Amino acid sequence: MLLSHYGDWHSVLNKFPHTPGRPGEGDEGYTARMNRLVDELWARLRAAGARGAGIADCQRI
Structure with a gap:
């Protein structure tokens, strides 16, 4: 059991x-x-051009 x-x-x-x-x-x-x-994360992903990528696929932004 976990x-x-x-x-x-x-x-x-x-x-x-x-x-x-x-x-x-x-x-x-x-x-x-x-x-x-979460809003900051999505903004950083958009700025890096990685908005459609999975979070696990992104390098440190």
Whole structure:
């Protein structure tokens, strides 16, 4: 049996960056922070011309 946090695996399996929660952070704060990180990631991929590529296929941008 593997015990793990559902959200951690969910983000990895859906090719999103892993965004661990911070102590005392509520759902709204976490969601806002995660959305900013994802938006920054997509912007960096677009700027590098790698928007359609899988995250695993990209070198450090």
